[in-house]
Amino acid sequence: MPNAVLLLSGGLDSTTLLADALHEGFDVHAMSFRYGQRHSTEIDAARRVAAAYGVRDHVIVDIDLRVFGASALTSDIDVPKDRDMSDAGDTTIPITYVPARNTIFLSFALAWAEVLGAGDIFIGVNALDYSGYPDCRPEYIAAYERMANLATRGGVEDTNRIHIRTPLIDLTKAQIIRRGLDLGVDYSITQSCYDPSESGAACGHCDACQLRLKGFAEAGTSDPAPYISG
Amino acid sequence: MPNAVLLLSGGLDSTTLLADALHEGFDVHAMSFRYGQRHSTEIDAARRVAAAYGVRDHVIVDIDLRVFGASALTSDIDVPKDRDMSDAGDTTIPITYVPARNTIFLSFALAWAEVLGAGDIFIGVNALDYSGYPDCRPEYIAAYERMANLATRGGVEDTNRIHIRTPLIDLTKAQIIRRGLDLGVDYSITQSCYDPSESGAACGHCDACQLRLKGFAEAGTSDPAPYISG
Numbered sequence: 001m002p003n004a005v006l007l008l009s010g011g012l013d014s015t016t017l018l019a020d021a022l023h024e025g026f027d028v029h030a031m032s033f034r035y036g037q038r039h040s041t042e043i044d045a046a047r048r049v050a051a052a053y054g055v056r057d058h059v060i061v062d063i064d065l066r067v068f069g070a071s072a073l074t075s076d077i078d079v080p081k082d083r084d085m086s087d088a089g090d091t092t093i094p095i096t097y098v099p100a101r102n103t104i105f106l107s108f109a110l111a112w113a114e115v116l117g118a119g120d121i122f123i124g125v126n127a128l129d130y131s132g133y134p135d136c137r138p139e140y141i142a143a144y145e146r147m148a149n150l151a152t153r154g155g156v157e158d159t160n161r162i163h164i165r166t167p168l169i170d171l172t173k174a175q176i177i178r179r180g181l182d183l184g185v186d187y188s189i190t191q192s193c194y195d196p197s198e199s200g201a202a203c204g205h206c207d208a209c210q211l212r213l214k215g216f217a218e219a220g221t222s223d224p225a226p227y228i229s230g
Numbered sequence: 231m232p233n234a235v236l237l238l239s240g241g242l243d244s245t246t247l248l249a250d251a252l253h254e255g256f257d258v259h260a261m262s263f264r265y266g267q268r269h270s271t272e273i274d275a276a277r278r279v280a281a282a283y284g285v286r287d288h289v290i291v292d293i294d295l296r297v298f299g300a301s302a303l304t305s306d307i308d309v310p311k312d313r314d315m316s317d318a319g320d321t322t323i324p325i326t327y328v329p330a331r332n333t334i335f336l337s338f339a340l341a342w343a344e345v346l347g348a349g350d351i352f353i354g355v356n357a358l359d360y361s362g363y364p365d366c367r368p369e370y371i372a373a374y375e376r377m378a379n380l381a382t383r384g385g386v387e388d389t390n391r392i393h394i395r396t397p398l399i400d401l402t403k404a405q406i407i408r409r410g411l412d413l414g415v416d417y418s419i420t421q422s423c424y425d426p427s428e429s430g431a432a433c434g435h436c437d438a439c440q441l442r443l444k445g446f447a448e449a450g451t452s453d454p455a456p457y458i459s460g
Binding site: 107 | 334
């Protein structure tokens with residue numbers, strides 16, 4: 001089975017991504033980040049998901065994005081609640097955007113891929129429900145892939161071309177959920193919330209929760225994950 | 231003065247780069263990395279250089295590349311000594327190559343630039359004396375810049391285009407040294423060695439030392455930095 005590196009947050013998207021990569025026959029090396037996020041219970045979710053799928057290995061990389069400040073996900077700014085999400089997918093960049101986050105994550109994945117001799121890097125970005133993040137767009141991913149092939153041994157020696165795989169990029173949240181359910185994903189162990197309780201229960205009101213709940217509703221089913229009551 | 235982020239290792243190249251950026255009128259925010267390198271005394275050199283120039287601020291980012299193994303700079307593999315450097319610049323990638331290192335470094339610099347609203351990122355890569363590293367080539371830098379402008383707020387809102395500045399890329403080591411001396415650089419406080427002593431004295435025999443000593447000889451002067459005697 002070919003090696004692949006997969007960015008696993010333990011959320012709905014990356015868990016579906018993992019099920020998809022395994023279904024495609026990849027030997028998955030999962031990578032998660034502790035980056036000063038306020039919702040650090042997502043690391044617990046990533047561990048649960050990696051264990052449930054028995055991935056080849058799972059690395060948790062410590063990086064400190066707080067040194068740069070400026071995001072509600074990594075600082076003391078309040079996570080926005082009950083925002084009107086009917087405009088999701090427009091070009092307004094929300095306060096929860098973490099500067100260059102996917103670029104940093106992909107760069108660590110690229111280093112690991114080069115060491116493993118893996119040609120495939122999976123990332124669960126989504127251009128439709130992307131909440132306005134610039135680094136979730138197809139043109140960004142294409143530019144990253146091009147750069148990655150110039151950055152590495154494989155690009156010089158033409159031995160191991162890097163492919164950035166984004167099988168979820170054109171799907172709605174409901175389509176992602178349907179694909180995951182077809183692949184047998186247990187969404188009760190996943191976590192998407194930007195502002196969960198200490199036990200990992202979702203708030204139900206941040207952007208991520210709203211998109212997730214809307215996705216389950218549109219998929220015609222309910223979310224089995226725990227929510228803070230009320 | 232416009233803000234710029236500058237990757238500062240404390241070596242000959244990045245110190246010349248710093249002098250150059252200040253000479254160009256940038257307000258420099260310096261960034262160094264503790265990445266598990268065996269030559270961690272280079273952090274001391276970076277601090278000395280940043281202090282000597284009184285840069286606006288200097289951030290040292292901790293990242294652990296050792297988790298990926300596979301380089302003589304971050305593991306227990308011996309640093310090659312007294313290699314024939316007459317073929318420097320060919321496409322053989324040496325064992326001291328750290329996978330995706332510049333890509334990771336630039337990605338942190340990009341995050342900081344975005345937070346600062348800086349449009350310029352300085353990196354002291356050099357394509358002539360680059361020791362065969364793929365991520366020191368002009369085509370790599372151009373691809374990185376293109377990706378960076380798609381990754382960030384500025385790229386979406388067209389408010390702050392990112393320029394990756396590489397003023398040393400076409401210079402020989404001797405030309406870099408001459409430029410630095412013209413700008414008054416004190417090379418005695420810099421450190422380039424891959425395998426220095428605990429006090430930071432250079433070994434004189436690794437690839438970096440050989441290129442540096444050859445550069446000073448070609449520039450018609452001697453290296454004021456300390457070397458391990460013998």
